[in-house]
Amino acid sequence: MSGPPVPTEETHHLIVQLQLGHDGALKALYDQFSGVTFRVCVRMLTSTEDAEEVLQDTFLRLEAQASKYDPMRGTVQTFVLTIAHHLCLERLRTRRSRPQGQPGAFDDAAFDLLARPSSRDPLDQALVEDALRSLPDTDRKLLEDMFFGGYTHAELTARTGLPLGTVKSRLRRALLKLRERTLP
Structure with a gap:
């Protein structure tokens, strides 16, 4: 593609x-x-x-x-x-x-965004994987839920029990860390 x-x-x-x-x-x-x-x-x-x-x-x-x-x-x-x-x-x-049911939907555990498509640059792949692994588990989960799950900050607060300010701070810190590790 x-x-x-x-x-x-x-x-x-x-x-x-x-x-x-x-x-x-x-x-x-x-x-x-x-x-x-x-x-x-x-x-x-x-x-x-x-x-x-x-x-x-x-x-x-x-x-x-x-x-x-x-x-x-x-x-x-x-x-x-x-x-x-x-x-x-x-x-x-x-x-x-x-x-509604989603026929043909992938099992989230079985589908991995980081699976290597043939046209993806292996260096970019490694940088992204390394940057994600470097995040604390809670921060990585918040990012995944927000970007891939479509949850708002308020919904993340309700799901995790964390205060809204904490959710926002962790997301910002995680995004900055990802940017720092993946940009030249």
């Missing part, structure tokens, strides 16, 4: 082209980020069908919101994954309000 990582300058150029309405820019961004975006969606939604729909919606929304991209706030990949994350959360919240 995706090729080797594209340098940030090139992806920035692609988002600018998308903002200007150039043909091919959306396809190039899709080719670059669809693989990682799909893996995040599957991990969050546990349904390949839902993940495929959210993947498509992500790139439609990217096209509509390209003008909102700010390179000072993050990379193009972060922008794309943020859109996908929000769409997954919307879908998860809809599911909670209308519970």
Whole structure:
């Protein structure tokens, strides 16, 4: 689904082209980020069908919101994954309000986001795995529940019994530690 990582300058150029309405820019961004975006969606939604729909919606929304991209706030990949994350959360919240069985859903224990897809860079894989292992178990669990389970801070507070401020502090500390360990 995706090729080797594209340098940030090139992806920035692609988002600018998308903002200007150039043909091919959306396809190039899709080719670059669809693989990682799909893996995040599957991990969050546990349904390949839902993940495929959210993947498509992500790139439609990217096209509509390209003008909102700010390179000072993050990379193009972060922008794309943020859109996908929000769409997954919307879908998860809809599911909670209308519970239903998910045919073909993966058993969470059997499905591992960090499973090595053939197009994934082994060095990136090792960095992410190492960074996650370096977190305390409680912090790692909070991150997984928030990003992949779709839980809000308030819901995490209710699930863990921790005060809201503690949940927010642990999540921020964990994210900073991940950033520190995975960014060059």
